[in-house]
Amino acid sequence: MDAFAGYKKAANDVVPDATTVMDPFHVVALVGTKLDETRRRLQTELHGRRGRSGDDLYGIRKTIRTRVGLLTDRQKHRLNSVFAADNHAALLVCWQFYQDTIAAYAAHPSKGKKLMGRLINTLAGTIPNELKELRSLRTPFQRRRADILAYFDHPGTSNGPTEAINGRLEHLRGIALGFRNPGNYLIRSLLHAGGLATLLQPYL
Template identity: 25%
Template sequence: MSTHDTEINRDATRLLRLEGVSVTKVKDDGAGGSTVYVVTSEDSARACPSCGVFATRLKDYRTTAPRHLSCGGRPVSIRWRKARWHCTEVACARGSFTEAIPQVPARMRTTAALREAAGAAVVDGGRTVVQAGRDLGLSWPIVQHCFEHYAAEVLPEDPPVTEAIGIDETRRGKPVWKQDPDTEKWELVADAWHIGFVDAIGGRGLFGQVEGRNAASVADWLSAQPTAWRERICYVAIDLCSTFRAAIHRALPHARVVVDCFHIVQLAQRHLADLRRRLTWKQHGRRARKGDSIYTVRKLLRRNNEDLTDKQRDLLKAELESMGTYGKQIYAAWQGKELLRDLLGLAVTRRHVTPDPSAISTARHRFFAHVADHAHLPELVTLAETVEQWWDGIETYLTTGITNAASEGNNRLIKLEARNAFGFRNRANQRLRSRCATTRRSRREAHPH
């Protein structure tokens, strides 16, 4: 082969992504694909796998057909003529061996390029194992193996350093009930939850997931992470979950808990709805129906003050006042919810811009004073107690603006991933796939191809 031919050959193997072999011939296979004949070009292929000495005594040749990627939109069948060598080293126990190159190690029936493509299709491309297998002509177990291998290569072993993490739980699949044949009682036999740990501010997705719903599972995962990573965490965003709070105090004693205030507003809405239903029963002895004042304004009660027109605000007040005492109490509860929203609305929207502390204490005082004036409304009192219990976390939210929104976003991706896979049987597999799905974007940004 001339130098020029060698150059062309190198380009051909580069195009095929088959380093270590040289193309000798390409034939049309008569079925829309190409048959590519190659021979070994890498000298190290004749190194004995046992002793490492280059063999010189040829035994014979054999041709193998490792599966490979298609090229230029056409399926490619490889025919690799490879040598078998005698190892003549006296001290070596091996009699003979067949050539191997990194692209096709011994006994592999697929090329590394094909296996990598299969792994990347699932991890980076978001394809399911079934789809990737269909696209590349590989079986499910092989693609699954490639996926696990590729994920281990590209996912960081330790979570990336961040100042704030978010923790929350998602249900894995549907709860399963079973009837005990003896007692005829229904029992919950499977109700698996995954607790997810996410990057709350950097958008780097899911750091990890554990099964369970208790403080121990959270503390165990956190404690298992590298000390340097744990020390850098200043904030942990959670919902109103005292189990998680206890676990954080135990595993990350220096970190501050941030309460996701979206959940506080939700809680306020729920308490208001409870109170409205309770007082409607007291007033009418039944549920509200068309024609009742409370029926007219029940949708307005759910709205935020700033979303009401002046006319609607007047209507809300007038209708509730026309109901008498109970109506006035419902109105007071609505005001309480709005005062709490005023307080939460003081949160910084951009980080590192500290809100006025006196504004926070004024708004907080107004809310608690309003509740004190209406201490006969248990729903309002319970809400105020929750705010009091979680005040540290609420205040940290107000001054940092950190939320657990990243967890919610990831949960959507995780559910989508589960739906695409028609549910997961294997939970470890589900966790790995979830991590790949939620870190996809940040990995792409870090290593753009």
């Protein structure tokens, strides 16, 4: 599951013996969000406005979220140029934490668990005000420590299929707007869900 406490409470109420595992996608996304917030804050503090074309911090907004192993030489050079500035130090620290989080999930489960444990311990330590976005992860990571580390005991666990089904349901709910004929809505739903082909198969 993701970090929403409501899901955890509901799961504990219904299946109290189940092991709660926080999905890697959501953990990485949570850290990535703080990385973006740090970049935007520095942009505002240094330039007094939102980023625009030509700004160094704005120019790396997508590159900075790319896994380091997938960066091209040109992208690496661009990042290094930005990180070299003293007033961008907070961004460099957050970026390194983001990359370390990705690396923990890419490692062998036993090693990854140790790496992730160290990252959570780092958040529990003293973090300066200059890293307030990263510091804001302290409480959720400590509260969900067992759930985050549980992934490494159950590697491959993912709520991706659930997210996919939920996304399909949200889409079907959206296309229902304006439909007055239930029959038409049923046919449209089957088309989008891929179920119409199964129903028509006996006649083909």
